[in-house]
Every structure is written in C-alpha cells, then in structure tokens.
Amino acid sequence: MTDTSYYVILNANAGTANATGVTPEALFELFSRNGLKATIDADSDRPLSDRINDAMASDASTIVAAGGDGTITALAATLVGAEKSLAILPLGTVNALAKDLHVPLDLPSAVAALATGVEQRIDVGEVNGRMFLHKVVIGLIPGMAAGREHIRGRQDASAKIGFMRYFFRRLARARRLAVVIEPNEGVRRVERVQAIAVASNSYDEGLGQFFSRQSLDRGTLTLYVLHHLTTRDFFRLTASMLLGRWKSDEALTVESVKAITINVRKPMVQVMFDGEVEMLHTPLEFKIRPLALSVIVPAASVAGTVAGAAA
Known part of the structure; x- marks a missing residue:
C-alpha cells in the first residue's frame, strides 16, 4: 500500500x-x-x-x-x-x-x-440516525462515566481514590430505571433495570478479556440488560469477566437482535455513546448497518481471523 x-x-x-x-x-x-x-x-x-x-x-x-x-x-x-x-x-x-x-x-x-495493511469491512451500529462503533449505554453507567470526567488526565492517587469513593457511593444509592424494550422480532416488554446497553456485534468471553470483540461483521446488535448492580454484584461480575464466564451471571441477560427500540418516560436520556457521555432524544431506535465501513487493519490480523475460522 x-x-x-x-x-x-x-x-x-x-x-x-x-x-x-x-x-x-x-x-x-x-x-x-x-x-x-x-x-x-x-x-x-x-x-x-x-x-x-x-x-x-x-x-x-x-x-x-x-x-x-x-x-x-x-x-x-x-x-x-x-x-x-x-x-x-x-x-x-x-x-x-x-x-x-x-x-x-x-x-x-x-x-x-x-x-x-489491508481493507476489511465492518458493521456499524445506528441509533436515531447516528453511527456508533462500540455500544450505547443508558442507566447507571453513564452517570458513573460522567464522574470520571472530573479526573480525566490526572494520575495522582487522591483523584483515583476520590473517584472510587464516588463510584461506590453512587452504586449504593442507585435506583432502577423503567424501560420499554421492543425488539424488531419479539415481544414488547417493560423492565426495571440498573443499566442497559446495545452493542454493535457482541463481546466475547475469554480469560482476562474485558469488552473485546473478535468479529465485527456478524450483522447483529447485542442487547445487554443489567437487572441489578449492588457492590456484591460488581465484584462478582468483575471476577467473572476475569475468568471468562460473565455472560451467565445472574444479574445479566443477553439477547441478539437486528433492530430494537428502547424508551423511557423522559423526552431525553443520558447515555454513554462510544465512551462519551451525552443526551439523546427518546425513543432510542437502534439498527445494524452490515459491512458499512471500510477499515485498514494489519495483514496479520486478517490472516489470524481466517485461520481461526478454519480451525
């Protein structure tokens, strides 16, 4: 090239x-x-x-x-x-x-x-006409992420200790959010959740893997519903992720969809949009854009993907 x-x-x-x-x-x-x-x-x-x-x-x-x-x-x-x-x-x-x-x-x-490098096409998620590459999260997590902004760029121990205190204080006081979930194929339902995320493709389980994806071209969205998150849940989920078996955790359900609508009783909702905290109008209408983006990746990663698929 x-x-x-x-x-x-x-x-x-x-x-x-x-x-x-x-x-x-x-x-x-x-x-x-x-x-x-x-x-x-x-x-x-x-x-x-x-x-x-x-x-x-x-x-x-x-x-x-x-x-x-x-x-x-x-x-x-x-x-x-x-x-x-x-x-x-x-x-x-x-x-x-x-x-x-x-x-x-x-x-x-x-x-x-x-x-x-070689060209590879990957899927892109879409919510209300906007593109995302990773996930959109509502509920408790965006509020936690907003608190993180106060220490962005700071490496001192006092800032990190202060954020951990903030994190667990918010965790202890968090209330569940009522959401309406309507998959394109499935039953409309109302759930009370601590947090809910919609990801482009799905995150893989594996020893020591935290929110990593091996395939970005499966043509699906994945819905992650966190029903409750106490301090005990947090430590259990973290340990499960380290051990590579977090998808079966009792606090979490996982669902693959092509499109989904999520609504709350507010005209706007705070979300974490690919890591950035912002406000979006409701309802949130999600869909997947298969192979919509061309990316340049190391040739070795493509060879590894092909070898893995053939194994």
Whole structure:
C-alpha cells in the first residue's frame, strides 16, 4: 500500500497523544520512514467537523484518525458508505476499536502496520440516525462515566481514590430505571433495570478479556440488560469477566437482535455513546448497518481471523 495517500487528523488532546507529546512533525517523519505519503492536520483549534470535511474533500484514499475513540467514531460516521477507508493510530486512553482490530498500540508500530495493511469491512451500529462503533449505554453507567470526567488526565492517587469513593457511593444509592424494550422480532416488554446497553456485534468471553470483540461483521446488535448492580454484584461480575464466564451471571441477560427500540418516560436520556457521555432524544431506535465501513487493519490480523475460522 505504499502508493496510497493518507490524510491524518491528529487530536493532540487525546489521552496518549497528550501524555507523550506527539507532534505533527514526528508523525510526518514516521510516515515518511515507512514510505507513506501523508498530509497531517494537527489544528485542534478548528471544529472537528470542518477538519473531517477537509479530509473528505482531499485526494487521500485513507483517512487516519490519530486520537481516541471519540475522534474515531466522529470520523467513521462520515466514512460510512463512502469510498475512502478509515485507519486508526490509537492515541486515546481506551482505544477499544483499535484493540478489536488488532492495531498495534504503540505509534511507530501502528504507522508501520499501515504499509502492509489491508481493507476489511465492518458493521456499524445506528441509533436515531447516528453511527456508533462500540455500544450505547443508558442507566447507571453513564452517570458513573460522567464522574470520571472530573479526573480525566490526572494520575495522582487522591483523584483515583476520590473517584472510587464516588463510584461506590453512587452504586449504593442507585435506583432502577423503567424501560420499554421492543425488539424488531419479539415481544414488547417493560423492565426495571440498573443499566442497559446495545452493542454493535457482541463481546466475547475469554480469560482476562474485558469488552473485546473478535468479529465485527456478524450483522447483529447485542442487547445487554443489567437487572441489578449492588457492590456484591460488581465484584462478582468483575471476577467473572476475569475468568471468562460473565455472560451467565445472574444479574445479566443477553439477547441478539437486528433492530430494537428502547424508551423511557423522559423526552431525553443520558447515555454513554462510544465512551462519551451525552443526551439523546427518546425513543432510542437502534439498527445494524452490515459491512458499512471500510477499515485498514494489519495483514496479520486478517490472516489470524481466517485461520481461526478454519480451525
């Protein structure tokens, strides 16, 4: 792929980028060292939407999100159905999609992997016309995530201890939420839940795996309903995830669907949208967009997927 041109949108404020001080000059040098032609947009003072529009208007065949999951999701939403492909340089804190696609998490290796990368098409979730790559969560979890924002970027022990106190205090006081769940194929029902999530494809069980997906092209959504979450439930679920058998936990039910509508008795609801906390209008209408996004992944990850499927 050495004849491919790349347009890189660098979010210098993303977790890893901010911590390591990645510069556009260093990034350009990494591309050049691997024989890759790149345009680097590092102007984080401009609206991201304007920067994405410039990238889409360029001659580059691949647009690179050099940032965290928020940057990746925003860029992917524009690339759905387009002829250009998405590539990822994981510079965020979580880097969920990069891990699912087996993109190296260190910057030099991630750029080097682009030189031999191959195109792969993946599914994209949609809620109320907006695209998501991981999951949308309502209920207790978004409130917890909002509290996390107060310590973003802080590494001191006092901040982490303060957040843990906040977390367990919220957990002890949490009330269940009444939701109306209406799958495209199934019975409409009302449930009282602590949290509910809709994910693009499904998270796999495995020793030490936390919310990782081996396949992003199954063409389904997965509904996760957390009926209750006490402190005891939290520690049990965490241990179950470490041991790779969390889907059978008594507090949780899992359901595969093609489309689903979720409603609450409010005109808007707080959600965690691919890791970012925001408000969405209700009802929440979900569907899957099969193979709607072209991504560039390391050739070795595709070979591993094929080998695993044949085994």
